[in-house]
Amino acid sequence: MSGTHSAAMNSLILVCLLFSAAVATPQEAAPPVAIISQESTVNHDGSFSSSYESADGTKVQQSGQLKTLAEGEDGESIQGSYSYVAPDGNTYSINYLADENGFVPQGDHIPVAPPIPEAIARSLEYNAAHPEEETQ
Numbered sequence: 551m552s553g554t555h556s557a558a559m560n561s562l563i564l565v566c567l568l569f570s571a572a573v574a575t576p577q578e579a580a581p582p583v584a585i586i587s588q589e590s591t592v593n594h595d596g597s598f599s600s601s602y603e604s605a606d607g608t609k610v611q612q613s614g615q616l617k618t619l620a621e622g623e624d625g626e627s628i629q630g631s632y633s634y635v636a637p638d639g640n641t642y643s644i645n646y647l648a649d650e651n652g653f654v655p656q657g658d659h660i661p662v663a664p665p666i667p668e669a670i671a672r673s674l675e676y677n678a679a680h681p682e683e684e685t686q
Contacts, residue, residue: 587601
C-alpha cells in the first residue's frame with residue numbers, strides 16, 4: 551500500500567474505533583418511576599379490567615370483553631383511557647376503543663380531519679348509489 555492509502559486506512563480505522571467507543575459509552579438512564587396504585591382482574595368469561603397510576607402522573611385504565619364478530623369469529627373489544635404529563639408540563643388525556651374497527655383514540659389535542667367538501671360528498675354518494683358505472 552502507498553503512504554496515502556495507508557494514512558486513509560488508518561484514519562478510517564480511527565474513526566470506526568471512536569464511533570464504536572461513543573456508541574458503547576453507557577447512557578444515563580432515567581430513574582424508575584414508582585407505581586402508586588395498580589389493579590387487575592381477569593374473569594373466566596375472558597373479560598378483564600386493569601388500571602395503574604404512577605408517581606409521574608401517568609394514569610391508565612382499560613377493560614375488555616370477548617365478542618363475536620360478523621364473520622362468526624371471536625374477537626375482543628377493549629375500551630380505556632390514559633393520561634400523562636408531557637415534557638411541556640401539560641397533561642394529555644386519551645380515551646379509546648379498540649375492536650374489529652381498529653384503535654380509535656379521542657383526545658382534545660388530537661388533530662381532526664376537516665369535513666369532506668360538499669361537492670365531493672355528493673360525488674361519493676352518487677358513486678355508492680351507481681356501482682354499475684364504475685370502470686375497472
